[in-house]
Amino acid sequence: MQGTVDGFSYGLVTPLVAYLMACLGGALGLRCTTRSMLVAHSWRAGWLALGSVAIASGIWTMHFIAMMGFTVKETPVHYDKPTTFASLGVAIVMVGIGIFIVGYRGATGTALFTGGTITGLGVASMHYLGMAGMRLNGNLEYNTLTVSASVVIAVVAATAALWAAGQVRGFLWSVGASLVMGLAVSGMHYTGMAALSVHLHGTSNSPGGDSAAALLAPMMIGPLVFLCLAGVVVMFDPLMVMGKPDWRPTDHRPGVPSHSTVQYVGRRPLPRAGRERGHRSSRTPQNR
Numbered sequence: 001m002q003g004t005v006d007g008f009s010y011g012l013v014t015p016l017v018a019y020l021m022a023c024l025g026g027a028l029g030l031r032c033t034t035r036s037m038l039v040a041h042s043w044r045a046g047w048l049a050l051g052s053v054a055i056a057s058g059i060w061t062m063h064f065i066a067m068m069g070f071t072v073k074e075t076p077v078h079y080d081k082p083t084t085f086a087s088l089g090v091a092i093v094m095v096g097i098g099i100f101i102v103g104y105r106g107a108t109g110t111a112l113f114t115g116g117t118i119t120g121l122g123v124a125s126m127h128y129l130g131m132a133g134m135r136l137n138g139n140l141e142y143n144t145l146t147v148s149a150s151v152v153i154a155v156v157a158a159t160a161a162l163w164a165a166g167q168v169r170g171f172l173w174s175v176g177a178s179l180v181m182g183l184a185v186s187g188m189h190y191t192g193m194a195a196l197s198v199h200l201h202g203t204s205n206s207p208g209g210d211s212a213a214a215l216l217a218p219m220m221i222g223p224l225v226f227l228c229l230a231g232v233v234v235m236f237d238p239l240m241v242m243g244k245p246d247w248r249p250t251d252h253r254p255g256v257p258s259h260s261t262v263q264y265v266g267r268r269p270l271p272r273a274g275r276e277r278g279h280r281s282s283r284t285p286q287n288r
Helices: 013-036 041-067 081-105 109-132 144-166 171-194 212-219 221-235 238-242 272-281
Strands: 138-142 196-200
Touching: 013 041, 013 081, 013 144, 013 171, 013 221, 041 081, 041 109, 041 171, 041 221, 081 109, 081 144, 109 144, 109 171, 138 144, 144 171, 171 196
Parallel strands: none
Antiparallel strands: 138 196
């Protein structure tokens, strides 16, 4: 028996709030990644780590806000707490690996492809591991083609986001990139949900685990607090907001801007008129 799946039981509320959370995490993560490319080597790891956790927290929060609107008409849906927490850990680790690759190698070529692929697979892994934490009176079945499409969307979105982070530009650039990233992540989520069907069991056993409201609402407090703190860091860092390069020299790495100061040794050059007068005065007749 097939279950009646509804991913919009609260209407457009959960998709819109989920989209905003994905945009917020993406904006903070992209700015942190951009900032890491403008600082000295010793500070880069800290900014990249902050950006990794911001992006992963935003995507994870987006996923489970959207899942609060997911219901199966014939059976209650509960969630297993360890598996749900594990999905957040997987997202942080894999997104972090991809961001560190781009942060240290530059947002070009092989590094961008490798980092974007790992980050996208991390987003997809978080989604499907979170789905594996669902407990209901039935089995989850997926359409392979649609699942593959959702993974491709995740990889493309992650690669585009990391490329945007490597373009050291102003705040509005990152805002636009985060809006596109939020749209892509939401599209990946609902594409993955479209691949899902529920095959119900004949018995009426109550599934184990906690309900969506009882489990997900308290669990999202931590990532939400972190995103707020990351936002405070962004607001109080003028270089982060304006996207201006740091005055300190940075390492010469591919994709990382380096600003050097040119010093003139010796006398300052004369104006053109002075050079012409000096040139004429130096030309003395040799034979009178």
